[in-house]
Amino acid sequence: MGFGDLKSASGLKVLNDFLSDRSYIEGYVPSQADVAVFEAISAPPPADLYHAVRWYNHIRSYQSEKSSLPGVKKPLGQYGPLGVADTTSGSAPTTAKDEDDDDIDLFGSDEEEDAEATRLKEERLAAYAAKKSKKPAVIAKSSILLDVKPWDDETDMAKLEECVRSIQMDGLVWGQSKLVPVGYGIKKLQINCVVEDDKVSGLLLFVDQVSVR
Amino acid sequence: MALRELSSLEKYLGQKKANKYSTQGDKKVPVLQNNNGPPLVGLVTIACHLAKEAKRPELLGDTAESRAVVQQWLEYRVTKLDSCTKEDIKTVLKDLNLYLQDKVYLAGNQFTLADVFMYYGIHPVIVDLAIQDREQYVNVTRWFDHIQRYPGVRHHLPPVAVLRNRIYTSRHH
Numbered sequence: 346m347g348f349g350d351l352k353s354a355s356g357l358k359v360l361n362d363f364l365s366d367r368s369y370i371e372g373y374v375p376s377q378a379d380v381a382v383f384e385a386i387s388a389p390p391p392a393d394l395y396h397a398v399r400w401y402n403h404i405r406s407y408q409s410e411k412s413s414l415p416g417v418k419k420p421l422g423q424y425g426p427l428g429v430a431d432t433t434s435g436s437a438p439t440t441a442k443d444e445d446d447d448d449i450d451l452f453g454s455d456e457e458e459d460a461e462a463t464r465l466k467e468e469r470l471a472a473y474a475a476k477k478s479k480k481p482a483v484i485a486k487s488s489i490l491l492d493v494k495p496w497d498d499e500t501d502m503a504k505l506e507e508c509v510r511s512i513q514m515d516g517l518v519w520g521q522s523k524l525v526p527v528g529y530g531i532k533k534l535q536i537n538c539v540v541e542d543d544k545v546s547g548l549l550l551f552v553d554q555v556s557v558r
Numbered sequence: 559m560a561l562r563e564l565s566s567l568e569k570y571l572g573q574k575k576a577n578k579y580s581t582q583g584d585k586k587v588p589v590l591q592n593n594n595g596p597p598l599v600g601l602v603t604i605a606c607h608l609a610k611e612a613k614r615p616e617l618l619g620d621t622a623e624s625r626a627v628v629q630q631w632l633e634y635r636v637t638k639l640d641s642c643t644k645e646d647i648k649t650v651l652k653d654l655n656l657y658l659q660d661k662v663y664l665a666g667n668q669f670t671l672a673d674v675f676m677y678y679g680i681h682p683v684i685v686d687l688a689i690q691d692r693e694q695y696v697n698v699t700r701w702f703d704h705i706q707r708y709p710g711v712r713h714h715l716p717p718v719a720v721l722r723n724r725i726y727t728s729r730h731h
Binding site: 365366367368373395398399400402403406407 | 699707
């Protein structure tokens, strides 16, 4: 909002245009808004801006009662048509800064914020490391479901299971097992085992132990 | 029409008791039946009388000059506006537009009966006016919108939207 620079011709032109369908700056009675704009204009507007002239002469007739006019005086940038850049000294930096801030928020962080963020990050890292060293590490375990399929239906599945269970390794615990029929009378052995990741690698188990059989 | 205007004026002036009106002649000139005096005939006469009775002499103008101007416009209203044809309307609007170029109110710097009755009189014209014409008679539109929003004036008349149409470029720049 605002009229631009009211001491220049372009600002007065904006005022003239604004007043072409309005009798007063704000609302339909003279108010402090009119007083504020009136005082910002140093001299009567040129005669070709006749709406501004009309308004100026009209408000001048209220000079004696200007303090009693309704409303509250606001900075000049609050009046006038929307969409006009506000060039009044007080508000210009804030509007510019607002736009900058918007852009920065969209695409990245401000430089100011970087230092702060780094500090926070470091703090958090330190806290995390400390926590980690204090607490006993959670043991990572995997649950493996093994399918043992016999070549034919004459294999003794019970014996097979025994063999499988006899595989012992540090960190390996055999779990539940069941026989699952796969057709033609053949059953496969599904056996579960739990291994500690750090100590036993799933692949290792497969390759080493089963090949023994 | 004239009777409704007078009763609206009474409301604006804050008169509690409505006066008795009648009309006279085929032109329906209003007549005010005064209790203690001769009947008053004529829109302007009655209006001025009402303003004085309500102790609002400023509505008739505060200086001698503005009083004369008020009377001029009231006379204009009754003679020119009420009996004018479609072609004359254009002349009227042009005159009014030129006159209002450097004025907020018709007479001086404040609201007077001239504004009231010119508003009442020109309302039907403005209602029928096309958007482009309203843009053309910029000052009339501005003044009209201002008066119709003045508290207490617009009683029996519907408001006319005079929003500035920004699709058509204005010719004044």
